[in-house]
Amino acid sequence: MKSWWVPVLEVEGMCCQAGGGGEGRGESRTGGFVAQDEVCGHRPRFKLQAWSGLQTEKSAGSSAANSTVGVADGVGGWRDYGVDPSQFSGTLMRTCERLVKEGRFVPSNPVGILTTSYCELLQNKVPLLGSSTACIVVLDRTSHRLHTANLGDSGFLVVRGGEVVHRSDEQQHYFNTPFQLSIAPPEAEGVVLSDSPDAADSTSFDVQLGDIILTATDGLFDNMPDYMILQELKKLKNSNYESIQQTARSIAEQAHELAYDPTYMSPFAQFACDNGLNVRGGKPDDITVLLSIVAEYTD
Amino acid sequence: MSPVFPMLTVLSMFYYICLRRRARTATRGEMMNSRRAIESNNRALPTNVEIVQYAKEVLDFSSHYGSENSMSYTMWNLAGIQNVYPSSGDFTQTAVFRTYGTWWDQCPSARLPFKRTPPDFYSQDYVELAFEDPVYPTAVHILETYHPGSVVRVLACSANPYSQNPPAEVRWEVLWSEAPTKVNGPQARQFTPCIKQINFPTNLIRLEVNSSLLDYYTELDAVVLHGVKERPVLSLKTTMIDMNDDDEDEDEEKDGGGMESLNKQFSVAALKEWPTNGYFDKLPYELIQLILSHLTVPDLCRLAQTCKLLYQHCCDPLQYIHLSLQPYWARINDTSLEYLQSRCTLVQWLNLSWTGNRGAISVSGFSRFMKICGFELVRLELACGHFLNETCLEVIAETCVNLQELNLSSCDKLPPQAFNHIAKVGSLKRLILYRTKVEQTALLSILNFCSELQHLSLGSCVMIEDYDLIASMMGAKCKKLRTLDLWRCKNITENGIAELASGCQLLEELDLGWCPTLQSSTGCFTNIARKLPNLQKLFLTANRSVCDTDIEELAANCTHLRQLDILGTRMVSPTSLRKLLESCKDLSLLDVSFCSQIDNRVVLELNASFPRVLIKKSFTQ
Numbered sequence: 001m002k003s004w005w006v007p008v009l010e011v012e013g014m015c016c017q018a019g020g021g022g023e024g025r026g027e028s029r030t031g032g033f034v035a036q037d038e039v040c041g042h043r044p045r046f047k048l049q050a051w052s053g054l055q056t057e058k059s060a061g062s063s064a065a066n067s068t069v070g071v072a073d074g075v076g077g078w079r080d081y082g083v084d085p086s087q088f089s090g091t092l093m094r095t096c097e098r099l100v101k102e103g104r105f106v107p108s109n110p111v112g113i114l115t116t117s118y119c120e121l122l123q124n125k126v127p128l129l130g131s132s133t134a135c136i137v138v139l140d141r142t143s144h145r146l147h148t149a150n151l152g153d154s155g156f157l158v159v160r161g162g163e164v165v166h167r168s169d170e171q172q173h174y175f176n177t178p179f180q181l182s183i184a185p186p187e188a189e190g191v192v193l194s195d196s197p198d199a200a201d202s203t204s205f206d207v208q209l210g211d212i213i214l215t216a217t218d219g220l221f222d223n224m225p226d227y228m229i230l231q232e233l234k235k236l237k238n239s240n241y242e243s244i245q246q247t248a249r250s251i252a253e254q255a256h257e258l259a260y261d262p263t264y265m266s267p268f269a270q271f272a273c274d275n276g277l278n279v280r281g282g283k284p285d286d287i288t289v290l291l292s293i294v295a296e297y298t299d
Numbered sequence: 300m301s302p303v304f305p306m307l308t309v310l311s312m313f314y315y316i317c318l319r320r321r322a323r324t325a326t327r328g329e330m331m332n333s334r335r336a337i338e339s340n341n342r343a344l345p346t347n348v349e350i351v352q353y354a355k356e357v358l359d360f361s362s363h364y365g366s367e368n369s370m371s372y373t374m375w376n377l378a379g380i381q382n383v384y385p386s387s388g389d390f391t392q393t394a395v396f397r398t399y400g401t402w403w404d405q406c407p408s409a410r411l412p413f414k415r416t417p418p419d420f421y422s423q424d425y426v427e428l429a430f431e432d433p434v435y436p437t438a439v440h441i442l443e444t445y446h447p448g449s450v451v452r453v454l455a456c457s458a459n460p461y462s463q464n465p466p467a468e469v470r471w472e473v474l475w476s477e478a479p480t481k482v483n484g485p486q487a488r489q490f491t492p493c494i495k496q497i498n499f500p501t502n503l504i505r506l507e508v509n510s511s512l513l514d515y516y517t518e519l520d521a522v523v524l525h526g527v528k529e530r531p532v533l534s535l536k537t538t539m540i541d542m543n544d545d546d547e548d549e550d551e552e553k554d555g556g557g558m559e560s561l562n563k564q565f566s567v568a569a570l571k572e573w574p575t576n577g578y579f580d581k582l583p584y585e586l587i588q589l590i591l592s593h594l595t596v597p598d599l600c601r602l603a604q605t606c607k608l609l610y611q612h613c614c615d616p617l618q619y620i621h622l623s624l625q626p627y628w629a630r631i632n633d634t635s636l637e638y639l640q641s642r643c644t645l646v647q648w649l650n651l652s653w654t655g656n657r658g659a660i661s662v663s664g665f666s667r668f669m670k671i672c673g674f675e676l677v678r679l680e681l682a683c684g685h686f687l688n689e690t691c692l693e694v695i696a697e698t699c700v701n702l703q704e705l706n707l708s709s710c711d712k713l714p715p716q717a718f719n720h721i722a723k724v725g726s727l728k729r730l731i732l733y734r735t736k737v738e739q740t741a742l743l744s745i746l747n748f749c750s751e752l753q754h755l756s757l758g759s760c761v762m763i764e765d766y767d768l769i770a771s772m773m774g775a776k777c778k779k780l781r782t783l784d785l786w787r788c789k790n791i792t793e794n795g796i797a798e799l800a801s802g803c804q805l806l807e808e809l810d811l812g813w814c815p816t817l818q819s820s821t822g823c824f825t826n827i828a829r830k831l832p833n834l835q836k837l838f839l840t841a842n843r844s845v846c847d848t849d850i851e852e853l854a855a856n857c858t859h860l861r862q863l864d865i866l867g868t869r870m871v872s873p874t875s876l877r878k879l880l881e882s883c884k885d886l887s888l889l890d891v892s893f894c895s896q897i898d899n900r901v902v903l904e905l906n907a908s909f910p911r912v913l914i915k916k917s918f919t920q
Contacts, residue, residue, distance in 0.1 A: 082895070098370060098392065102379070122815065123371035124391050125893050126919060127843050127867045185869060186818065186844035 033070050033097040068100045068113070070136045071288050073154050073217040075180055078130050081188075088121075088130025092181065095120045096136065107140040108204065110149035115197040118181055131182030131193070134200070135168060137215055139207065139294065146207045151200035152178035153218040157226075159233055160211050164226055169201055170218075175275060178218070211294045212236065214251075219287035222268035223255045239293045248291040255289075258282045347527045349437060354378045354428035354522050358460060358503070359656070361424045361683050361709055362397035362734070364516060366787055366813070367761050372518075374426055381521040384442040387487040389892070389917040393444055393518035396424045397758075399510040402888055406836045406862060407807040408754050408782035413623035413650050417595045420626035421451045421479055422507035425653070425683075429460045433500035434526025436474060441490040441506065445518035448482030449508040453492055454629070456503035458657060469657045471505070471629035472497045479509045487520075496531065515915055576608045587612050596622070616645040623650035625680070631655065633664030643672040652682035652706065660686045666694045673698030682708040682731075689717040696720040704729040708756070711735060715762060722748045729754040733784070738762045739769070746772045753779050758786035758810070770795030774802025782808035786838070789814070793821035800830035807833050812840030812864065819844035819870075828852035836862040840890070846870035854882040864890040866917075873901045880909045892917035 074089035095117040099105055105113045113136050121128055133152025140147060148156060148168065155168030171179035179199055184192035207213075212233055220229075229251060236247045258264055259282035268283040357375050365373035371391035376382065382392035403409065439453055453474040458466035474494035482488075504524060510517055579587065591599060591612055603613035612618070619642045624631050631654040643649075649672075654660060665686065676699045681687060687710055695702070702724050707713065708731045718741035721730070727749040732742075733756045742763060746752070755777070763769060766788045773780060780803040785791060791814055799806075809827070817823050824845060827837070834857045839845050845868040853860060854875070860883040865871060871894055880886060889912050891897040902916050 095370075098382075102370070104370070120370055120391075123366055123369050125372075125389060125841060125867055125917070127869055127893060127895070186820070186846075187870075189818075 033093045067139045069215050069290050069292055070096050071154050071215050071217055071290060072132045072134045075131045081129060081185060083129040085130055088128055089132035091121060091128060092117055092132055092134060107138050108147050110136040110138045110147050111197060111200050111202050114149055114200055118197045128183050129185055131180040133178050133180055135215055137213060144206055145204055147204045149200045149202050151195060152180050155221065156213060156215040158211055158213050162230060162234060166205055171201060207294050209294055209296060213292045215290040217288045219285035220255045220289055222283045223258045223266045225267050239295050244291050248289045252287050252289045255287050259284045347529050347531060349525055349527055350432060350434055352430045352524045353380050355431050356429045358427045358429050360426040364395035364397055367759060377426060377428060377519055377522060381442050383444045384520040385487050387444055387485060388919040389445055390919060393520050395516050395518050399513050399516045401511050402862060413648060414621050415595050416623060417626050419476065421509040423509045425505055425507045427505045428522055430502040430524050433459055433502040434528055435500050435531055436494055436524060436526045438491060438525040439494055440523040442520040443490055444487040444520045446485045446513045446515045447488045447490060447517060448480060449510045449513060449517040450490060450506055451479055451509045452476045452507035453494060454505040455497055455501035457499045457501060458503060460503050479512050481512045515917055579608055588617060591618060614642050616642055619643045619646050621648040622646050624654055625650045625652045628653035632659040633661055636664050636668040640668055640671050645675050646672050647675050648678040649676060650680040651684065652680045655684060655686040662688055662690050665691055669694045669698050676702055678704040680706045682706050684710050685712045687713055689714060692717040692720045696723040701726060703727060706731040707735055708733040721745050725749060727752060731756040732760055733758040735760060736762050739764050742769060743772050746776050750776055751779060752777045753781045755780060756784035757788060758784045766791035767795035771798040774798035777803060779805060781805050784810045785814060786810050787813045790816050792816050793823035796823040797826055800826050806831045808836040809834065810838040812838045817842055819846050819849055824849040825852045828856045832856050833859060835859050838864040840864045841867045843868055847872055847875040850875035850879050854879040858883055859885055861885050862888040865894060866890050867893040869895045872896050880905060880912060886912050888913055890915040
């Protein structure tokens with residue numbers, strides 16, 4: 001059976017490490033997907049170049065009018081219940097991907113994708129447990145608008161001309177406790193934090209050709225400040241598949257290195273200090289980075 | 300010898316040679332073409348490229364495991380390419396029917412079968428798939444990913460579901476049909492039945508299934524249709540004889556080709572006069588009736604055409620007390636009902652399930668039939684009757700004053716207001732509303748007036764807002780209730796259960812599968828166990844809160860339990876299951892799939908100690 005991070009995320013430069021060492025296989029708790037739906041319709045102009053190289057099924061005669069990117073970050077601590085933390089986030093993303101591929105969504109309502117996915121998780125015979133943040137970004141090609149939904153502390157950046165023009169807001173209940181979708185065991189009902197998919201932040205804005213959209217889990221944003229990310233993105237010469245993959249991989253690797261640097265003043269450490277906690281160093285965490293560029297659509 | 304004779308011989312020989320030569324050139328050209336076409340397919344004159352298609356859309360089906368509007372275990376997964384195949388296992392992305400095995404025939408809500416079912420009709424469920432382009436089918440591949448072996452029939456329809464104009468004639472042809480056979484093991488397989496060639500292009504395929512030999516739910520992933528656009532070259536023999544599409548030979552009748560053939564059998568035929576009936580005159584009337592009662596309906600109609608005496612027998616309404624037209628669903632239309640009218644005046648059990656779709660039966664045709672034949676009706680099966688509308692139900696309520704059993708399973712096109720009429724049938728003992736759009740007010744009305752109800756199915760009735768209210772009404776009014784199907788009733792809580800358990804103490808069967816709002820901590824399952832000691836079947840499928848206490852309560856109180864499903868709970872341990880198995884000696888089905896504390900080793904141990912119980916443990920990988 002295919003693992004959920006093949007082939008989409010590997011080629012997008014995901015760098016995964018188990019938080020805190022010790023786990024042998026190093027399965028990441030984060031997940032993501034890039035998917036194309038099969039909605040027939042107006043002649044599209046833009047697409048997310050991120051997955052130009054990917055195989056996607058197309059039924060004869062339909063043209064894909066939308067592209068969607070999503071990331072999810074599983075919350076640890078579920079191992080105490082004998083639950084694999086990657087199961088929830090992975091299944092959530094796989095379900096979102098399936099929804100998008102089958103066209104069961106409205107592009108201007110990415111929160112709907114989250115809500116429907118979450119409901120579908122409950123329809124699984126397997127008793128899924130766990131919790132996860134989620135960030136979904138949909139490019140509506142015909143209207144050239146980007147619709148986003150973000151629940152928790154994963155997020156996205158939109159970079160235009162070397163500057164961040166849009167970004168998501170972190171949703172936290174309190175320090176290091178992001179908003180999260182969860183399915184709790186019956187004995188822990190009411191004790192486990194469980195936010196409704198409706199609580200997701202939702203934004204829409206126009207995008208232009210050449211805009212870079214970076215979607216990532218908090219492992220990136222907690223370890224790498226904006227200017228470093230922008231520096232890496234400047235190196236992106238052209239919008240072909242290999243360059244994007246290369247850049248995404250290098251960003252993730254760099255963040256990973258910084259995470260284990262004990263003297264480095266990471267954004268996470270900075271925030272902690274601002275709140276009265278005296279810490280330094282990076283924040284070891286699983287990191288998923290998805291890079292996409294808005295490019296011209298050619299049939 | 301006269302001189303004329305040699306002259307004649309020479310002339311005839313001359314003519315013979317000329318004619319033969321002309322014949323040879325006329326037919327030889329044809330023969331050469333077809334032989335060439337057969338030998339060298341690539342160089343065939345019209346391009347007969349094989350097109351491979353996956354199903355574009357699922358149009359209709361009789362049941363499914365999943366929830367309406369969901370992608371998990373629902374029939375809609377059969378469209379498109381495969382999601383799981385070649386992996387084996389119990390996955391959400393497949394198409395799953397509601398039932399399997401013989402368990403639903405062994406529980407208190409089991410139905411008595413109709414007599415006179417033809418020996419070649421095994422179908423229990425069906426699904427209809429539309430493809431993009433009509434083709435002459437050359438192969439059909441069915442990708443089964445779990446417990447394969449359910450498909451028993453493949454049919455093709457001449458009507459194009461995407462054409463703008465309604466079709467002139469809707470014809471169903473059986474591509475393949477076989478009795479159910481046991482397939483060992485749950486492993487995935489590609490099933491390619493050997494289909495026959497048909498003489499019309501089709502983009503509407505129907506699969507009929509029978510899961511009675513299967514050990515668990517079967518799951519289908521995709522259906523692939525191979526076909527050619529141009530009519531394929533048939534064998535040499537048939538090319539020569541060239542064909543009239545409306546061939547009415549014996550074989551076609553048996554295969555169920557057109558409605559014409561069946562209606563012809565029903566209609567009055569001119570019968571020959573004979574002076575006596577031979578030995579038949581010596582047999583008592585009742586004996587001939589008894590002999591004829593073993594014939595299937597089409598055979599009865601054919602027999603009616605033989606002589607006046609047998610015609611009289613075959614048209615005797617006593618032969619039509621139990622009438623099942625479901626096996627002939629493809630061929631029943633308004634005309635058939637009209638021909639049957641005069642014979643069905645005493646009909647008590649009528650099965651019109653699966654019939655009448657795509658315009659075959661009209662509302663007026665059905666109403667007319669009901670008004671003549673409805674008075675004695677006791678049992679009426681109308682599953683998947685998409686031709687039904689509110690008027691039809693009104694007619695049923697008016698004419699069928701003695702009706703005790705009504706099956707409207709999967710009549711999902713019936714508007715909600717149609718169900719208002721059911722309350723008028725006060726004698727109802729069994730009502731099946733699985734997957735219908737019945738609304739709260741209509742249902743409350745039914746429960747209020749149909750106090751004789753013993754069997755009620757409300758599975759997947761998504762339009763009901765408050766199941767607690769429904770349960771409360773049941774507890775108050777339906778004291779005789781014995782079986783209740785509340786599968787996927789989304790919002791029933793412990794309050795509804797409490798009222799139900801107090802009021803309906805005769806309950807022997809309760810299906811609460813996939814009801815997520817029931818929490819064990821409220822004591823609702825304990826309540827069920829203590830108040831309903833006659834329970835034989837209890838399904839608590841996918842209720843994640845079922846725990847050891849509940850199992851122990853069942854063990855202590857419900858000793859007649861035969862079927863129990865506790866799929867998907869993490870809170871039940873082997874110890875309490877052992878107590879249950881020791882106490883409930885009649886238990887024959889125990890589904891512990893996805894129960895995390897019950898692993899395969901435990902199942903083996905329990906199997907060894909309790910060999911008569913079939914313990915089901917499904918897996919994903």
